[in-house]
Amino acid sequence: MVQQEHKIRLAILGATGNVGRKFLEILEQRNFPISSLKLLASEKSVGKMVQFQGKEYKVELATKNSFKDVDIVLASAGASVSKELAPHAVKAGAVIIDNSSAFRMEQNVPLVVAGVNDHVLKKHKGIIANPNCTTAQLVVPLKALHKLAGLKRVIVSTYQSVSGAGKSAMDELTEQSKNHLSENNYSFKAINRKFAFNVIPHIDTFLEDGYTKEEAKVINESRKILELPDLSITCTAVRVPVYIGHSESVNVELNHPATKEQILKAFKGFPDLEVFDEPSESKYPMAIDIAGTDPVYIGRIREDKSNPNTFNMWIVADNLRIGAALNAVRIAEELLKQNLLKISVV
Ligand SMILES: NC(=O)c1ccc[n+]([C@@H]2O[C@H](COP(=O)([O-])OP(=O)(O)OC[C@H]3O[C@@H](n4cnc5c(N)ncnc54)[C@H](OP(=O)(O)O)[C@@H]3O)[C@@H](O)[C@H]2O)c1
Structure with a gap:
């Protein structure tokens, strides 16, 4: 687990889904250092309240403007949503760790299982893919x-x-x-x-x-x-x-x-x-x-x-932990450890 000096402005894309809810559980369990949290989903979930670390967060609609002041996006809203929104997240300065199949086989996108091939993380250009579970x-x-x-x-x-x-x-x-x-x-x-x-x-x-x-x-x-x-x-x-x-x-x-x-x-x-x-x-x-x-x-x-x-x-x-959410959170921890993120120090 990472040390607490740096706190991350985090967004979860697909926060209401199976993997999205696991993200929240695992972030809490591993005490991931968060300074702000955005929960993004489809129109269906806008306004839903979700508990995280004793605080209530309101689910917001995911749009291309959702990623301002975000350091890391954990994405699990399916391939078409990732394809559409990931470029906007990267343009806004965030690193996106994507659970969908959208970018896995692209040559310039590291496909990572924490503990197996973390060394490829340093090649990332804003998008990192999580493999199929x-x-x-x-x-x-x-x-x-x-x-x-x-x-x-x-x-x-x-x-x-x-x-x-x-x-x-x-x-x-x-x-x-x-x-x-x-x-x-x-x-x-x-x-x-x-x-x-x-x-x-x-x-x-x-x-x-x-x-x-x-x-x-x-x-x-x-x-x-x-x-x-x-x-x-x-x-x-x-x-x-x-x-x-x-x-x-x-x-x-x-x-x-x-x-x-x-x-x-x-x-x-x-x-x-x-x-x-x-x-x-x-x-x-x-x-x-x-x-x-x-x-x-x-x-x-x-x-x-x-x-x-x-x-x-x-x-x-x-499959929801090592196969998806846990792996993505461990990748985020590794990015912090290897200093591979432009992070806001709060
Ligand atoms: N389940 C696994 O074992 C596993 C493992 C590895 C990877 N994955 C991948 O992770 C992704 C999600 O899987 P899941 O099992 O969590 O699916 P899920 O339970 O169906 O959840 C889908 C999530 O995406 C959101 N979403 C759907 N359409 C959206 C849109 N247009 N804009 C913004 N958000 C949207 C949903 O929000 P609403 O609730 O508002 O609809 C929900 O939060 C898929 O790409 C899947 O292949 C899953």
């Missing part, structure tokens, strides 16, 4: 494995919670579940499928090659963050009826031989990773247990006997 938790153990023995090939299958699709999707899972159990008919809103009591191999839209955009994000963003543009990596992304916490079954082939003991040592020595792997006691990470916590949990680590130098593992994290 699925990618954020994946690259933490992948980075540890790459440092240990080099990554040759990665196969990822995801089990993603509905909170990844926003607050409305969580509300809809509740409604669908109630209706399903009482055998009422109901319609689908947040996505065009029933996700209560279902498993759906379809997140975001389909691309021409048969992958979904979500799968393409995991592939492309992992390569960018790990600075391995030619990494062999593939993904199948699946929505499951879980409120919070994404799980991933990951098969990793290494360039060089490594023992399970060496892998455990590498994971245990890597920041933000928590090994939870006691098969004899039926202990492994589960979304329902880890929601609301910060680490990336890893369990079911075992050799893949079908291929040399290959291991299977199960990776679970809170």
Whole structure:
């Protein structure tokens, strides 16, 4: 956490959403040094009162003029809003840490997971991108494995919670579940499928090659963050009826031989990773247990006997924290630590 000498004039774009509300919770928990706070959202939320550190703040409409006297913008209002407003934030002198997919793959925009590739922050030109939540938790153990023995090939299958699709999707899972159990008919809103009591191999839209955009994000963003543009990596992304916490079954082939003991040592020595792997006691990470916590949990680590130098593992994290809000706040802390911000000293 940062020291308190500098206080930041902060704006949250998308303050009323799933990620926006997590920003507030995490800023408060980490005692992030704030001198002023603007909460921005759509017309729908204008005038809503939100509590932060014992004070009431009124939600304002986000416009291109919202960023005067702001040092940092934490943005989570979707890609089209970010595309429209980020240039105005930068022009007004703010640094924007964006959770949407709008700028992630742009060459001059650092795509950062705190603790994995903070060194690229110094290249920022006002916009810093946060990866997709699925990618954020994946690259933490992948980075540890790459440092240990080099990554040759990665196969990822995801089990993603509905909170990844926003607050409305969580509300809809509740409604669908109630209706399903009482055998009422109901319609689908947040996505065009029933996700209560279902498993759906379809997140975001389909691309021409048969992958979904979500799968393409995991592939492309992992390569960018790990600075391995030619990494062999593939993904199948699946929505499951879980409120919070994404799980991933990951098969990793290494360039060089490594023992399970060496892998455990590498994971245990890597920041933000928590090994939870006691098969004899039926202990492994589960979304329902880890929601609301910060680490990336890893369990079911075992050799893949079908291929040399290959291991299977199960990776679970809170998608709203490490996958979004916590990562963005940690990036903001890192900007302060590395003095990469024009900040107002109050
Ligand atoms: N959920 C995750 O796990 C996760 C992880 C990483 C990244 N992200 C990304 O973060 C973004 C938000 O996700 P979320 O889950 O928080 O969604 P959400 O719960 O649907 O919240 C969306 C937020 O954006 C605001 N908004 C919508 N249209 C706006 C507009 N025209 N102008 C200003 N504000 C507007 C909404 O305000 P109103 O309440 O006024 O409509 C709300 O505050 C998305 O880009 C998502 O891909 C999400």
